[in-house]
Amino acid sequence: MATDYEFQGWLGKGPESVDGKMEWGAFEPKKWTENDVDIQISHCGICGTDLHVLRSGWSPTPYPCCVGHEIVGRAVRVGHNVKDIKVGDRVGVGAQARSCLQSDCPECTAGLENYCSRENTNTYGSIYPNGEGKSYGGYADYNRTNGHFVFKIPDGIPSEFAAPMLCGGATVFSPLRNNGCGPGKSVGIVGVGGLGHFGVLFAKALGADKVVGISRRESKRDDVLALGADDYIATEDDKDWDTKNARSLDLIVSTVSHSQMPLNSYLRLLKVGGSLVQVGAPDGGELPKVNAFTLIPNRIKIGGSWIGSPNDIEAMLELVAKQNVKPWIQTRSLKDANQAVLDMVAGKARFRYVLINEKYA
Template sequence: MRVGKNVKHVSIGDRVGVGAQALSCMQSDCPECSSGQENHRGRAFVQTYAMPYPDGSGNSYGGYADYNRTPGHFVFQIPEGLASAVAAPMLCGGVTVFSPLKHNGCGPGKSVGILGVGGLGHFGILFARALGADRVVGVSRKSSKRQEVLSLGADEYIATDDDENWASTNARLLDLIINTVSSSKMPLTDYLSLLKVGGTLIQVGNPDGGSLPQLNAFTFIVNGIKFGGSCIGSPADIREMLELASKKQLKPLIEERPMEDANDVLVDMGKGLARYRYVLVNSRNL
């Protein structure tokens, strides 16, 4: 193991993590990198998933490896109070919901909805509560998730498959919605009806092909609502998220599996068995 000569924030022996992003251009004249928005794809954006580094030095391999090579700006110290297995899924899934919650005003006085309570959405419930929202509402299809969602910290749960009037019953309920749903057939107009006047929906779920349901402009005009998107989170967001998770002792729902079972884990994910994040443990390096 080695640490580059210009890296000052971590040392050999520290417990560290790397998220979904391995590199940005990090140039002072880059609008994104110079404003703490490295995650929004400036001149260079390298994911940690087998993408080539632009200097020709190789690819960003390492997800299933014993060792990983990543520029120091995208390597994060894990706080003492946070277990490695808890921190690991936060570095991608966790910050994907933490960042839009933080940047769109989640906190005291706000009513926040999380659409789709799964791998991403359950993090949304945890972080909306940790950020101090007055009211946290989980929205998913099945009523069977109700008690689990409430146990994560939600104040209310809406099961859309079990109440045909759910949209009208809960109209203008929320200031902010984080939408983790990735189906191109989602009832997006109904989701938007849950927003108060001037409310905001942030899309983080990415449907296959990127297509969203057709929307009527009148929906936005009459209600004065805003519709945006968010991509993972910046290094600053990740550091803040980890500190908050440690301080609040957040407990995401995870299942640890041996690294050797990676193929089986992928099969189980395809079957929808994850509740809600699998964490691969490399026992050779514990």
């Protein structure tokens, strides 16, 4: 099938690109296969991961790099091997572009493609095996991704809502869903920002009896309660917060990406047998030391969770459509992506920025 469109987007060419210095230009997508889908992009969320990758915060970035892995648009080319997507469908892509998808892979066959150890290609900044090229993301006009990781967007979800859910939303939905969030449970969300506000929304939508937002400043209380939280803890404005709320939560999801966070105090909030799941990833990956005598006498567990699996994303979209979950987003023009990135770095987003490509919206 011939194409009459060109892949162009905002390219980061070095660590300074996070300082508002991305450059618009053409790029060569991965080589086409009949397993792929080309998407004309109308919306793309800005994720904290974009900032880490632009600045080479986690590992060296293979520049040039076009970031953005919360993509929504229309399928304009669909490979013959893709059975569930057709040209014209409104579709989305999250943080993963491909796994090995082999029948003998223990992760892929168990619906855990996001943990595949053989191949885990990110939507941007990854080098495909076998000389297929590099992955480029959604601050762009078009995206090419394996059809297994392309999702139909239900009619009831606006594109500007769906986009940031495909990574940010799924990243917190997955640990909530897979760690028993639901009726009878009390759940804490640490860090009520771009990721954490989804945590509050989804914990309520999943039916948790009590949802507690946990952040540093009292000034966020009204917003967090407006999101649907039942209570709020301000860790820097209440000196005795961990003592007052000890053993009150069954599950905590931590979205904080800071090596100096008060992790042991968060753990004291857990009931006997409770779990804390870490999803925030600081530059360098360093977390605070944990005292063994915080864990042992309380039989509590610390775990981690990666991006959502395809199954998680499908379940999340179904829940969002059914319960009319509405994230707090602010739309920005794709033309102004550099300024939007600067504002994201400055912490101005309440709570997610979504870039609108006016040419195709």
